[in-house]
Amino acid sequence: MNYLFALIMVFNIGGYIEYSGLNWKTENNFPYTCYEKLNINISENYSKSFIKANFGYMNYDGKTRYDLVNYIPPVFHVPGFSIPYTLTSEPFLRNGYVGLKWNIFYISLGKQQMGWGTGYAYNPTNLFQYKTIMDMNEELDGVNSVKLKINFPFDLSLETVMLPGAIIDSTSFAGKIKGYFPLLDFSTGFAYYIQTHLDSLTLNPVNDRYKSILADFSTNIFNFNIYGEGLFNLNKKAPVAVIGCGYTGTDNSFLLNFEYLYNGYGAESNYNIADWLDFLSGYELSLGKHELIFNVEKSYNNEYVKFNLTTLVNPIDKTGLILPGVNINPNDNSTIVLTPFIPYGKDDPSNGGTEYTNFPIGWQFRIKVNF
């Protein structure tokens, strides 16, 4: 206990406790899965250096053992084929890094957020952070990396990132120049990196090395925020890009957002089992080649109550997912979020299924209290 008090005395400490419950249709019933999460944030500045960490413990209850086969179309189900997935209660370190500043140079080492890209729903240039369908967390885990940033005095910065592997062959590198101009934010860069996907025959994870050119932008035209980001994979000769448009009402209480993803790695149709597993594992941003996202948000009472409606659409197989939600802040430090998920569209077993009809209907709620 004395160590805890010492920690509180030394560091700027905060965090939150979150309870989240999830019901979704699995194997012809609606099992309940929930977690309690204790997340502790610490940060401290010492003139030219700083530390920052987010860590804690996640405890799962209810149904914690799933079979991912239930989330892929029945056409791929064969007797005995199973992909077990267990939600394990365990401590976590989401971010933990040290940083040093010297003049215009800034270096940070450890598990940290990348924050690359301007997209809201999809960030194809955020190459190193994945999220699986079974991850009930809101946040993305940080990436173990070494970042070097040079902030030039003329609103330009150069950022380089290295993700060290056990050997140089498994190490990834990326860099970009970013400019913040009066009407335009723009960045362009290059990545030489390892990416994981599943082999379509063996279904084993395979690490391939790629070279990609990256770019993003964000600008304001009238009262619209127009943004985009993308990469061109020089090995696969394929682009992955997002373009989006956001509109904010005059009183900040109304938001409208539209985003289109072109995923050059995705399939037009005829999805195979590896496509499905890459998608469920988070190795691919989407199953299909084209994705649309609409989001409408309306808040009341100084943002204490917020209603939103998000719709994901695959325009090729004509299926989608509707996520109506409500977000309530009963006080300055607490949030309650309720999000049902409703898939729609017709399944098409002859084409390897459709993107969203196999997504289970259900709902999730979160109660989060910050301290």
Next chain:
Amino acid sequence: MNFISPKIVNGIKFLLVGNNIWVYFPETGRVRRLTSRAKKQKMMGSDFTYEDMEFYNLKEKFLPSDLKEDKNYYYLKLIPKSNSNLSYDKLTLKIDKETFIPLKIDFYKNGNNSPYKTLLQQNIKIVDDIATPMKTIILDNETGSKSSFEIDTINYNIKIEPGTFNPSNLQEN
């Protein structure tokens, strides 16, 4: 501007340069540009707008008229310059003759004769020979709500490195 409380917004940072606003979100480590319209919106649900935070240099945005005075105060009307793109039609100021600090500013808009908002500057302290209001209150006269902005400590004449207000710096602690 780095928010530290309430805890729900701890770590969110804003940078306002001219008509450009960037926001840093600590959860994702991402810096996002907001639309220029966001300047006219309420800052983190308070009664201050981002635009109100720029009113430290009124002569850049307004033309003065109707100067009057009594023993202790000047009274001034300010009309926005044609290119200032502000939300307000008119400001009226009550200025302390000794410190030249506007103690009260009434904001008018949409041609109304009653003020939409009222800003009060209080607890004037002299810091490094500069008169400084340590507390600013803004009253929304339409809804009756109010927000206050209090300065704990302030330093003038400090050296600011070139590039300090580069949005890229928001990502650093």
